[in-house]
Amino acid sequence: MMFAHVDSWRGSTSNNLACARVEFQSFGLIQATAAFRWLWRFQIHKHIPLRGDIPTAEVAESAGVPLAQLQTVSRVAITTGYLLEPRAGYLCHSAASALVASDPDYAGYAFVLTELFYKASDKVIEATEKWGDTTKNTETGYCLAFQTEKPMFGHLFQDKTRATMFPGFTRAIAKTGERDPRFLVEGFDWSGTDTIVDVGGGRGYATIAVLNRFPSIKNCIVQDLPHVVAGAKEEVPPTLSETLASKVKFEVHDFFTPQPDLGENGGQRVFVLRQILHDWPDDKVKQILEGVVPILRKHDRILIQDVVLPSPSKAAYGQPLVSGEQDPATEQALLQEVKDHTRAVFAASMSQLMMTLLHGRERTLEEFGELCASVDERLTIKKCVTRPGSNLGVIEIGLGG
Numbered sequence: 001m002m003f004a005h006v007d008s009w010r011g012s013t014s015n016n017l018a019c020a021r022v023e024f025q026s027f028g029l030i031q032a033t034a035a036f037r038w039l040w041r042f043q044i045h046k047h048i049p050l051r052g053d054i055p056t057a058e059v060a061e062s063a064g065v066p067l068a069q070l071q072t073v074s075r076v077a078i079t080t081g082y083l084l085e086p087r088a089g090y091l092c093h094s095a096a097s098a099l100v101a102s103d104p105d106y107a108g109y110a111f112v113l114t115e116l117f118y119k120a121s122d123k124v125i126e127a128t129e130k131w132g133d134t135t136k137n138t139e140t141g142y143c144l145a146f147q148t149e150k151p152m153f154g155h156l157f158q159d160k161t162r163a164t165m166f167p168g169f170t171r172a173i174a175k176t177g178e179r180d181p182r183f184l185v186e187g188f189d190w191s192g193t194d195t196i197v198d199v200g201g202g203r204g205y206a207t208i209a210v211l212n213r214f215p216s217i218k219n220c221i222v223q224d225l226p227h228v229v230a231g232a233k234e235e236v237p238p239t240l241s242e243t244l245a246s247k248v249k250f251e252v253h254d255f256f257t258p259q260p261d262l263g264e265n266g267g268q269r270v271f272v273l274r275q276i277l278h279d280w281p282d283d284k285v286k287q288i289l290e291g292v293v294p295i296l297r298k299h300d301r302i303l304i305q306d307v308v309l310p311s312p313s314k315a316a317y318g319q320p321l322v323s324g325e326q327d328p329a330t331e332q333a334l335l336q337e338v339k340d341h342t343r344a345v346f347a348a349s350m351s352q353l354m355m356t357l358l359h360g361r362e363r364t365l366e367e368f369g370e371l372c373a374s375v376d377e378r379l380t381i382k383k384c385v386t387r388p389g390s391n392l393g394v395i396e397i398g399l400g401g
Contacts, residue, residue, distance in 0.1 A: 108168020181209035187394030194267020
């Protein structure tokens, strides 16, 4: 009965197909998420051999779960490709589930999705009902889910399991290539740069990658909070030569406060804001930018590397792919549409997740421009570079025309 109203829809055939597809996708996504959570909670991946298959009944017995429930849940997982059924009554790993079973970082990824993000997302409605139009990072779906008055990052590392698994989650994302430092390295002309200031830069992996490619850069200053800086000094890549390593300086700095004076030198200074702005609402982003502008000279630059939300027209999903012969141009156009849609889904989903966890969000290029202008009317976007394989854009910002 769930889809009965589709049959009574009096629109065109394409409207019928679109409506049915949205209904089926939404229904399927809910159950796929529930299946993934169930499989993770009962650690089913640990009871399937990495090579070869195993009777489903043996998995159920080994994991201590009801066979009928495992059969039902695994059918959903099989439709998504997370598990495989090589023959009736048997299960084996897919590439995805094998990663979760064999790589601690991907186990961390699964933990964070199911035990943190899902629970937080489930409380977004209640958060809106309770706090309304708030941007406080202590009034979020995450805070309700875990009954804490602390912001996510203040609460996250208080628990040993979360503190162990979350870094694995971030490493797993890095392994996908989506956040590969090369996108920053290739997204800007660094040849005239004298000093890099990596604001909220953590371990500094991205800007150290820039320094490795452009050894003429004289200084690489990585700023973060005290506990981050304390650990970062021990993690300068051993592949970095002694000469280049001597150029890297870790500095304690709160990016909501004004940037320290760098002194007068003739070379270009580049302030990198890499995936920090999406953690914050607009008023806090303005505060971060306001800390940089007073020491920004005309030839200096701010580089923002974040997800750049596509326009609504790019985010909308057009006509479905159809079977049969296609001329190459049509086929390429359809495939590009699917790629654009996939990136748009990721970007929009990431934006909603940032709202859920921290009251941050992803932004369009226009929204970045408006934020810059609201801080200082001289602050303008010079260029935005995106690369295939990443949703991140490198936005170059400077003073004047």
